[in-house]
Amino acid sequence: MRLRIRMTALLCAVLLPFLNGCAPASQKSQIAPSWLALESVEKERAVRTPAPRENGTPYRVLMVAISFDATVSVADCYLRGLKQTGWILENPLEDGQAVQYDGLFDGCELGPYLEVCGEKIYDIAADGQQAVSQAVQAYVDAGEADIIVTLGTEAAQLGKLHARDRVPVLAFPLADAVGSGIVKGEQYSGIPNVWAYTDPERYQRQLVLYHDLIPFKKLGLIYYDEGLGGRTGYREAAAQIGIELVERRIDPPPVSDGVDDETALASYWAGLEAACDELLEQEGIDAFMLTTQLIQPQQRAQAFIQRFHEAGVPVFIQTGEPLVEAGGLIMQESLVDEEVGQLVADVTVRVLCGEQPGDIMQPYTCTPYIVVNQQAARALNIQLPFELLISCEKIY
Structure with a gap:
């Protein structure tokens, strides 16, 4: 740091x-640049030992993106962050061979702590907004998503809409988290179950x-x-x-x-x-x-x-x-993909370990x-x- x-x-x-x-x-x-805010975020980071849910099963992460091309780099960095901290064992984007999100995690050995809903990142551009919306709603209604990780403004808006106050939502990268209505404030979201990257x-x-x-x-x-x-x-x-x-x-x-x-x-x-x-x-x-x-x-x-x-x-x-x-x-x-990906991986772990998204500071100034x-x-x-x-x- x-x-x-x-x-x-x-x-x-x-x-x-x-x-x-x-x-x-x-x-x-x-x-x-807000160096104090950057330092504050770094100080809040802590090593949290990977662990499954209380019933011994993996946490279920539902991932939604606006499109493959627009988010694949930051998605790769996010998964790298989870892998570096031991929460997943394999990152299917790491070799740079993937050309779409559909079936991305098929045959991927993530380990005992996390699994990805549908073994894919739901892609609004490829799958269509209506199909993705229905899938997210189905996971939420069935109680089969422990956290929703969204990549891009439209994905965040969709995830927040269907999660309501039932499932934690993390949103990144975003052009304007407050202006787009995803969160109410820059420092903290003002919404208990939502956290968004802000600068x-x-x-x-x-x-x-x-x-x-x-x-x-x-x-x-x-x-x-x-x-x-x-x-x-x-x-x-x-x-x-x-x-x-x-x-x-x-x-x-x-x-x-x-x-x-x-x-x-x-x-x-x-x-x-x-x-x-x-x-x-x-x-x-x-x-x-x-x-x-x-x-x-x-x-x-x-x-x-x-x-x-x-x-x-x-x-x-x-x-x-x-x-x-x-x-x-x-x-x-x-907005440096490596830094933002690692940041959101850290926030994901904090939420899975019991913190409320709305209690976690949002601002971060990248290099x-x-x-x-x-x-x-x-x-x-x-x-x-x-x-x-x-x-x-x-x-x-």
Whole structure:
């Protein structure tokens, strides 16, 4: 832990000259990483000896994800965390060969302490929202789930809905746990059976970095769900650094339930492209924030981002390294899969050992993770500072 903090402090020291001037001193203190919160979480961790339920049978973990592609990395890190602490013996994602969640745990020797309901991670994108909803409800009604672990905002909303107050729910990774209605507060959930990963200053830090890189004046943002877009954090940051945030809301994308939704998807893209045209042609934005899950399917990301490049507008990425590879200029992510996966594995064990999710602190600030696209920068005639480049995890 001390090593991680020292490394993070060094990174911040490298970026400090780069970040100077992006906000008044009185405001910088409000958006600095919460090292005390990070230390507090670490101190609360303790080794808990693996054990089955009182009747000698394994605890039953019901896992739900928004999609395989969006969550497989953090799911792998979560299972690694459980394996490292001895609660499971095998992690089926560890070899990197899995291509879907269905049947993931078939033939997997997890050991005597935990079993996964249905021997799979229920996948909303692959299985359909209705089918996953019915499965979760059936497990809860039958009393066959001891804890529900959800990956992604929509999965968390679904899990919380069906668990009500009967089953503990853990939710991660999330764009905005409070804004999406999963929890009531950042520090503690305010809901006895729910815990969610939070980082209250995540988007403020991100937008400050982006603005210091390019001093834009009018930032465009499109969303279909306020909780997914992280709008609260961006609004606060925009007010702090003195820029205009121009927003457009569109209808949500179709939910795949095994029916032909090509017409609905075409309608979604028509609305999305119309919103882009408004921002570029009518509002005259000089930067755009691409929020999580806006591009569906993600194969269309490159063409979407190119619309902005043709107008000379840089595209900043909220989260998702593939979007940087597709042409986004930069992603500063405060959500490191390894750290969050280990954190939630620890929280899982604490809950199974008797703690109430609502009594466990939620905030955690991860080590900054920065990815840039040098090709996009050249296309936009942007010179990326050397101080930024040496702090990047990856450069495209």
